[in-house]
Amino acid sequence: MSNVKELIASMSLPVIAAPMFTVSNPEMALATCAQGMMGTFPAHTTRNVEMLEDWLTTMADGLGRLKAENNGPVGPYGVNLVVHGTNLRLAGDLELCIKHKVPVILTSKGAPGAVFDAVHAYGGLVFHDIASARHAEKALDAGADGLIAVCGGAGGHCGTINPFALVNEVRQMTDKAIILAGAITTGRDVLTAQVMGADLVYMGTRFINTEESGAKDGYRQMIMEANATDIFFTAVMDGAPANLLAPSLIRAGVDLDGLKRQTPGAIVAADEGRKHWKDVWSAGHGVGSINDVLSVAALGDRLKAEYKAAKGDLGRFQAIV
Ligand SMILES: Cc1cc2nc3c(=O)[nH]c(=O)nc-3n(C[C@H](O)[C@H](O)[C@H](O)COP(=O)(O)O)c2cc1C
Known part of the structure; x- marks a missing residue:
């Protein structure tokens, strides 16, 4: 290419x-x-x-x-x-x-x-x-x-x-x-x-x-149940700031209130209790609009239909310019 x-x-x-x-x-x-x-x-x-x-x-x-x-x-x-x-x-x-x-x-x-x-x-x-x-x-x-x-x-x-x-x-x-x-x-x-x-x-x-992703069912379920406010920004997992699903952190015994009192970059004990991190999962703020698990083919069809519909909607935006 x-x-x-x-x-x-x-x-x-x-x-x-x-x-x-x-x-x-x-x-x-x-x-x-x-x-x-x-x-x-x-x-x-x-x-x-x-x-x-x-x-x-x-x-x-x-x-x-x-x-x-x-x-x-x-x-x-x-x-x-x-x-x-x-x-x-x-x-x-x-x-x-x-x-x-x-x-x-x-x-x-x-x-x-x-x-x-x-x-x-x-x-x-x-x-x-x-x-x-x-x-x-x-x-x-x-x-x-x-x-x-x-x-x-x-x-x-x-x-x-x-x-x-x-x-x-x-x-x-x-x-x-x-x-x-x-x-x-x-x-x-x-x-x-x-x-x-x-x-x-x-x-x-x-x-x-x-359906094709390598994620565990519990991970996908947590995403379906989450909203943007369930995403916690912290470097606690590996020392680099990341967005993580708060329910998975809580389940791993992480004290979110304690973390909130520190700046994300200040957390250095990334290896502490490492085994807990296995089922700590990452996701972005977009979780609130993800309510299903579907095949990539079905997702592709949906994205294309949504894109087309949005393009069709453009005419309704009014501005005096
Ligand atoms: C679970 C997970 C694992 C990720 N792993 C990588 C990775 O290995 N390399 C990389 O460049 N980005 C990685 N990313 C970041 C994504 O490539 C991408 O930037 C991000 O997912 C986009 O934001 P969104 O999840 O809100 O769509 C990861 C993201 C997630 C959610």
């Missing part, structure tokens, strides 16, 4: 099912590609390079099958690599992505130009996670093709900045692609993101509640 415009034009909806540790897998990614959206997974969910190679082969075979079926646009796929010096697997994982010519590499943490250059060399694209204009500047300097604006309210290790503020700041810096992330759950949200100036969206939490 030589440029982002071509990539978006090849998709039926500008939606990327965001990479989620232990949740995204090839089954979910392929089902997403079958809907003409982008399927992804993090390389670090695999136990080792052999397993990653297996997953990449599954993607190549699956995409070949989907294209042969010729049932409409087949979306591209992406692999998330943690490009920080502390990721000892980076060289091996990157080598496999190069071998398999993974169309899009989604990078997080650090922005090493050498990794971006290696992806560009085989014709791949790089989208890099940013949570501030400073991060965006670094990623642009390193040659990123798109910036994933991870805003306040996102699931996982999220940002804190309001999406309007971050998209506007980044848009002043570049006309490269912006991928908006944070609490996006409906087709209407996708259109809204485009109107705000984004080119694509990252949708994470909504995809946890699909």
